[in-house]
Amino acid sequence: MKKFDLIRIIRYALGGYLLVGGFLQKDYTVLVMGAIITTMAIFNVGCFGGQCAPKKMNKQASNQNIEEVTFEEVL
Numbered sequence: 001m002k003k004f005d006l007i008r009i010i011r012y013a014l015g016g017y018l019l020v021g022g023f024l025q026k027d028y029t030v031l032v033m034g035a036i037i038t039t040m041a042i043f044n045v046g047c048f049g050g051q052c053a054p055k056k057m058n059k060q061a062s063n064q065n066i067e068e069v070t071f072e073e074v075l
Contacts (some may be wrong), residue, residue, distance in 0.1 A: 003044065011041035 018034025021027070040046070 007046075008041050008044055011037055015039075015041055 015034050015036075015038030018030050019038060020034075022029070022031030022034050
């Protein structure tokens, strides 16, 4: 828990709000969502499993020549 930025603080606040609200209302769906968001804030992850970030392209794939495609008009 080294870096505390604005998004992490918002996740803590929203997760805590949902945890307390779900507990007081006995709404287990809200309670689970609050637990997930709070866990995201604790571990400082934006997406679980790192699936939200696009994969980095390797240099070999980015250096390939791309041929220009020509289209013909069909009547």
